[in-house]
Amino acid sequence: MKKMLALALVAATLVAPAFAADVCNVPAEKAQPKDALKAQLEKDGWTVKQIKDDKGCYEAYATKADGKRMENLFDPETLKMLDVEAD
Template sequence: MKTRLFMPAVLLTLSLISMGQALAEDRCQVPKDQWQPQSALEAKLVEQGWTIKRIKEDDGCYEVYATDAEGKRREVYFDPKTLEPVGEDE
C-alpha cells in the first residue's frame, strides 16, 4: 500500500520542481544591451533600507541575496531592465 502511494507522490514532486524551473527561466527575457548596471539595483535597494549580501545574474535576471528593511532575509529576482521584482525564493 505504501509503495502505491509513494510513486505518485514522487512523480508529482518531480513535475512541480521541473515546472518551477521552467517558470524561473521565463521571468526575464531582456536583451543584455538593455540591462541596467547591478550598481543601480544595489543603490535602489539600499535606499529602501536593504542590506545587500550578493547580486548575481541567474536565468536572465538579477538574483539578490539581502536583508530587507524589516530584517528579513530575502532571495529575490529582479528584471534587469526595469529593476522591478519578478519573483522570490522562500
C-alpha cells in the same frame, strides 16, 4: 494504452527542458547595471549581500536592519521585483 502513456511520459521528459528557459529575456544592452539595483535596494533600507544572474534576471540577496532576509528576482531592464521564485 500503456504504450501510449509511456510514450507521453517520455515526450514530456524530453520537452520539459525547453520550458526552463530564461524568465527575463532582456538584451544585454537594455539591462541596467547591478550597481543600480544595489543602490535602489539600499535606498529602501536593505543591506545587499550579493546580486547575481539567474534565469536571465538579477537575483538579489539582502537583509534589513531587523534581520529580515530577502531573496528575489528582478528584471534587469526595469529593476522591478518579479513574482517568480528564485532558486
